[in-house]
Amino acid sequence: MIELNSNQTAIVKAVIEERGLQYGPLKDELLDHYCCLVESYIEDGKSFEESLKSCVSDFESSDLKAIEQIMIQQSKNKLTMMRNVALLATVVFLITSTFLFSQKTEIPSLRPVNDTYKVSAGFGKQLHPIKKMERHHDGIDISAPIGTEIYAPANGMVVKVKSNDVYGKHLTISHSEGFETMYAHLSEIEVKTGDQVNKGQVIGKIGNTGLSTGPHLHYEISKEGKKLNPADFFTETKL
Amino acid sequence: MYICLMYSKELLKGNLQTIILNLLVQQGSMYGYEITQKVKLLTDDTIVLTEGALYPALHKLEDKGLVVTEKVKLGKRFRKYYHPTEAGLEAARVKKNEFKSFVSTMEILLNIKTEKA
Numbered sequence: 001m002i003e004l005n006s007n008q009t010a011i012v013k014a015v016i017e018e019r020g021l022q023y024g025p026l027k028d029e030l031l032d033h034y035c036c037l038v039e040s041y042i043e044d045g046k047s048f049e050e051s052l053k054s055c056v057s058d059f060e061s062s063d064l065k066a067i068e069q070i071m072i073q074q075s076k077n078k079l080t081m082m083r084n085v086a087l088l089a090t091v092v093f094l095i096t097s098t099f100l101f102s103q104k105t106e107i108p109s110l111r112p113v114n115d116t117y118k119v120s121a122g123f124g125k126q127l128h129p130i131k132k133m134e135r136h137h138d139g140i141d142i143s144a145p146i147g148t149e150i151y152a153p154a155n156g157m158v159v160k161v162k163s164n165d166v167y168g169k170h171l172t173i174s175h176s177e178g179f180e181t182m183y184a185h186l187s188e189i190e191v192k193t194g195d196q197v198n199k200g201q202v203i204g205k206i207g208n209t210g211l212s213t214g215p216h217l218h219y220e221i222s223k224e225g226k227k228l229n230p231a232d233f234f235t236e237t238k239l
Numbered sequence: 240m241y242i243c244l245m246y247s248k249e250l251l252k253g254n255l256q257t258i259i260l261n262l263l264v265q266q267g268s269m270y271g272y273e274i275t276q277k278v279k280l281l282t283d284d285t286i287v288l289t290e291g292a293l294y295p296a297l298h299k300l301e302d303k304g305l306v307v308t309e310k311v312k313l314g315k316r317f318r319k320y321y322h323p324t325e326a327g328l329e330a331a332r333v334k335k336n337e338f339k340s341f342v343s344t345m346e347i348l349l350n351i352k353t354e355k356a
Binding site (some may be wrong): 004006010011031070075 | 272294300302317319
């Protein structure tokens with residue numbers, strides 16, 4: 001089997017270079033292709049020069065520039081597609097991260113009343129202020145003047161707005177991860193059932209409705225039905 | 240870009256990847272010039288693939304992951320061998336069956352019978 005020597009290969013390479021091709025992978029493949037073609041002519045009995053001439057006239061008819069453009073475009077399309085996939089992946093990551101991050105703000109963290117106003121009754125065992133009996137206080141009380149704004153402690157949805165003799169005007173917000181917050185003895189309620197609320201949004205105003213000895217907010221936090229100490233969730237306060 | 244003595248360009252255009260893939264499946268591993276020579280031989284010079292048809296098609300098959308390549312040094316030049324991947328083997332099988340089914344359908348539509356040897 002005939003194989004071109006280094007000089008002959010270099011001559012074929014020079015012929016290809018004369019065509020002004022830029023795309024490396026194509027030039028390499030064409031070099032092997034045309035060397036094989038020249039070798040086949042030599043095997044048919046032609047000299048190297050005659051074989052090269054036949055080969056040149058063969059690839060004169062091939063529009064090498066057009067072939068190069070097709071292959072460059074294929075590569076560009078692949079790069080564009082890869083770039084688009086990378087971009088899409090980045091966007092999805094950012095959206096997912098934002099969503100995951102925002103999920104964290106749905107757990108109660110904001111103090112529902114400005115910290116100027118102190119907790120007047122804590123969570124757990126204490127003497128009932130009206131009935132004077134030991135009770136388990138399911139939330140905390142924050143004393144503040146009537147009309148003081150109450151803020152949603154996290155993003156959530158209002159699931160109950162009611163009024164009764166015990167809690168007076170009260171509402172419940174559902175948050176993520178099974179958390180719920182309840183606000184009782186309100187003078188005004190600024191939201192309605194089904195409303196989506198944002199952390200820090202004014203949801204009502206402190207009052208003295210229901211079984212209450214003075215204007216205050218009775219505030220409860222529960223997770224999957226279990227009452228928790230709201231003071232443990234005060235990581236932020238509205239200024 | 241093809242030289243074909245008997246068939247129109249359109250007939251071949253849609254089947255070039257099928258031809259190349261199935262050849263590679265049969266032969267295992269081939270380089271560009273070798274593919275053109277095999278097609279020429281098998282079709283008795285009826286179909287002659289030019290580099291203008293072949294190399295873009297091979298490039299596309301590689302982009303699709305249907306073939307992988309291996310460069311072998313041959314003196315002062317490199318020879319690029321193409322092998323079908325697992326996906327390429329499956330694609331070759333699917334495309335071959337699709338073509339067979341297409342031929343049967345066309346026989347019915349055009350009311351022609353293929354003469355069996």
